[in-house]
Amino acid sequence: xxxLTLRNVVKRYSNHIAVNDVSLNIPKGKIxxxxxxxxxxxxxxxxxxxxxxxxDQGEIIIDGEPLNANHxxxxxxxxxxxxxxxxMKVGEQLIYLARLKGLSQRQAKEKLNYWLEKFDITSWWDKxxxxxxxxxxxxxxxxxxxxHEPKLMILDEPFSGLDPINTNLIKxxxxxxxxxxxxxxxxxxxxxxVEQICEEIALINQGKIILEGNVDEIKNSYKDNKFEIxxxxxxxxxxxxxxxxxxEDSDKALVxxxxxxxxxxxxxxxxxxxxxxxxxxxxxxxxxNEIFIKKVGESNE
Amino acid sequence: xxxxxxxxxxxxxxxxxxxxxxxxxTFLAPIGIVFVYAVLGYLLTRGSDKQKNIAILDNAxxxxxxxxxxxxxxxxxxxxxxxxxxxxxxxxxxxxIVELPALDIDDSKYSIIYxxxxxxxxxxxxxxxxxxxxxxxxxxxxxxxxxxxxLDKIDTDISLNPKTVKETEKEISNITTKVSSVLGGxxxxxxxxxxxxxxxxxxxxxxxxxxxxxVEVLISSVKPLDLMIGKVLGIGLVGLTxxxxxxxxxxxxxxxxxxxxxxxxxxxxGDMASNEGVKAVMENDxxxxxxxxxxxxxxxINWLLIIPLYFFYFIxxxxxxxxxxxxxxxxxGDDINEAQALTTVVMLPLIAAFYIGMSAVxxxxxxxxxxxxxxxxxxxxxxxxxxxxxxxxxxIGLSVISCILFVVFLIWLAARIYRVGILMYGKKASFKxxxxxxxxxx
Numbered sequence: 001x002x003x004l005t006l007r008n009v010v011k012r013y014s015n016h017i018a019v020n021d022v023s024l025n026i027p028k029g030k031i032x033x034x035x036x037x038x039x040x041x042x043x044x045x046x047x048x049x050x051x052x053x054x055x056d057q058g059e060i061i062i063d064g065e066p067l068n069a070n071h072x073x074x075x076x077x078x079x080x081x082x083x084x085x086x087x088m089k090v091g092e093q094l095i096y097l098a099r100l101k102g103l104s105q106r107q108a109k110e111k112l113n114y115w116l117e118k119f120d121i122t123s124w125w126d127k128x129x130x131x132x133x134x135x136x137x138x139x140x141x142x143x144x145x146x147x148h149e150p151k152l153m154i155l156d157e158p159f160s161g162l163d164p165i166n167t168n169l170i171k172x173x174x175x176x177x178x179x180x181x182x183x184x185x186x187x188x189x190x191x192x193x194v195e196q197i198c199e200e201i202a203l204i205n206q207g208k209i210i211l212e213g214n215v216d217e218i219k220n221s222y223k224d225n226k227f228e229i230x231x232x233x234x235x236x237x238x239x240x241x242x243x244x245x246x247x248e249d250s251d252k253a254l255v256x257x258x259x260x261x262x263x264x265x266x267x268x269x270x271x272x273x274x275x276x277x278x279x280x281x282x283x284x285x286x287x288x289n290e291i292f293i294k295k296v297g298e299s300n301e
Numbered sequence: 302x303x304x305x306x307x308x309x310x311x312x313x314x315x316x317x318x319x320x321x322x323x324x325x326x327t328f329l330a331p332i333g334i335v336f337v338y339a340v341l342g343y344l345l346t347r348g349s350d351k352q353k354n355i356a357i358l359d360n361a362x363x364x365x366x367x368x369x370x371x372x373x374x375x376x377x378x379x380x381x382x383x384x385x386x387x388x389x390x391x392x393x394x395x396x397x398i399v400e401l402p403a404l405d406i407d408d409s410k411y412s413i414i415y416x417x418x419x420x421x422x423x424x425x426x427x428x429x430x431x432x433x434x435x436x437x438x439x440x441x442x443x444x445x446x447x448x449x450x451x452l453d454k455i456d457t458d459i460s461l462n463p464k465t466v467k468e469t470e471k472e473i474s475n476i477t478t479k480v481s482s483v484l485g486g487x488x489x490x491x492x493x494x495x496x497x498x499x500x501x502x503x504x505x506x507x508x509x510x511x512x513x514x515x516v517e518v519l520i521s522s523v524k525p526l527d528l529m530i531g532k533v534l535g536i537g538l539v540g541l542t543x544x545x546x547x548x549x550x551x552x553x554x555x556x557x558x559x560x561x562x563x564x565x566x567x568x569x570x571g572d573m574a575s576n577e578g579v580k581a582v583m584e585n586d587x588x589x590x591x592x593x594x595x596x597x598x599x600x601x602i603n604w605l606l607i608i609p610l611y612f613f614y615f616i617x618x619x620x621x622x623x624x625x626x627x628x629x630x631x632x633x634g635d636d637i638n639e640a641q642a643l644t645t646v647v648m649l650p651l652i653a654a655f656y657i658g659m660s661a662v663x664x665x666x667x668x669x670x671x672x673x674x675x676x677x678x679x680x681x682x683x684x685x686x687x688x689x690x691x692x693x694x695x696x697i698g699l700s701v702i703s704c705i706l707f708v709v710f711l712i713w714l715a716a717r718i719y720r721v722g723i724l725m726y727g728k729k730a731s732f733k734x735x736x737x738x739x740x741x742x743x
Binding site (some may be wrong): 010014047050051052053072073075077078081082083084085086087088092097099100101141217 | 305308309311316320473509510513514515516517518520522523709724726737741
């Protein structure tokens, strides 16, 4: 079952098409990465899912139902552009935002107590948001996003502006929410975070999805037969011939690419047969960053 | 969804009502006004605390009989020369000497000298001047050899009394016109101020949410229209609350003030008036008569019709302009001052309505007044001004209907600009873009 299905979704603005015929399935209970360069259409897509704007064409289906007025209370949205009322107190503000998400005054108070205790910030209740530092405000905003226990959480660049300690804190919370069954869409252009956190991704460029799938599968399908070998002794020239190419050569390690029609087993066997002492062997998979740059470059052409 | 609107109204209302600015303007403003009146009243009546002995030196020979002492001034007609009187002053027998110099009957001006190191209080001064007005007049009448009787008949009091051609039960007097224009003017002024003050609060509130970027979180929970309406209504309620508190406070304070200071100063004013001679006393009677007539006029106004209509125009006028201001706040960029052009467009009809309204005070039945009290963009200010002058029912009806239709249209229009504008970060929108937004679907 998918938590979110997009079918041929289109969003046009006066001079350009922000989302161009996007179809996508986001499985339930996963952390899904939505990647793309600035201006790719991520925010436009998210705004349609969160009912902020309406799609010009296509269907948005959440948990089996077409998008309707009840869905906003089941979605938690942390926008890239963070925003809170500066002059309002933390407690009042969180209660207000939680109640707009359908919680009663009492429920909101209970849930918020839980979260403020968890983040060890109960003393902030009567502070005005404007008196808090940026990082502190981000924590408050994160609580506002999760307090109503949404089925689907959409986090747009959730770590921007956070120090490493708070980044880890929020990251742990995201994992915990996911463990409890919340589906998460994580939108960013920071590839290393996606690699760490997400199981599935979709890569968007110029309003279209140009790559989609499981992170490991994508990496495997983009691997280009590169290996790193550490060994004692000397590489026999005859083994390399035209089967393998040396990309990097340092004293004790080589980065080798297998040419068309050859594989790593052949290399290993050759080395062992020739009595080379192998100390370490590793396949080098492309990083998402490399795939991202390559694919975006291709699709822009 | 309705519960969301009430949540929004609640936030808009309570954050404002609990703010320091609201408490200051709501409670301190009337206290300040009352305080100023109290101080003024005290200063004006203070002079009469101590008895003052004043010598009158009549070098002109005009005083026949001294009027009674007023304002605690004890007057003595002296015949001693000034030098001796000044000795008396130094000894403390007198607090001051009023010297009446020789009178030139051809001069319409006359200066009296007051010898003292301690000047007279404001009310005392006018009492002293009033003392001799009648004497000087009589003196000049005799000197010119005029007939007092004919003279009294020269001054003619002219009044214009309108008389209806059509037969009506209600008699129109000139008092009617005056009462209704003062009433209309005051109501129009208040409406204009309310719309301007609270309308621009709506604009700033909307723009604040846009600059804060909190609007994105909000409209992922509620519909933009709900958010806009909630804000407009919440701030409108703040306005109503403030006016109600002002009304209560001013009533309470004026009751207290008039019992403590007011009556005292009223008496002295009455005394002053009667001191100005026979004519003034007559005027005083006339004043009393006028007050009675004004009260009668006020009682004859159809309050049961007018007060609900005042409320109607207050609400409609506020809704119209507040939703336009909300659209401006949404269309403005991160610096609201850049939105001057947009604000001006909204303000122009309001200011025009105010000026037309003020002219309608004196000419409630001119064609400009009539039409601008029916055309909805100006009607909320102009019609209330005309209401006290009993405009024909068809005009009121037409005005009410056109206002209702127009306010629905304006809210729709504003909401369309609003929902696009609040998500457009950065630069302010041009008029061309606004036009596009209105017809923009989705």
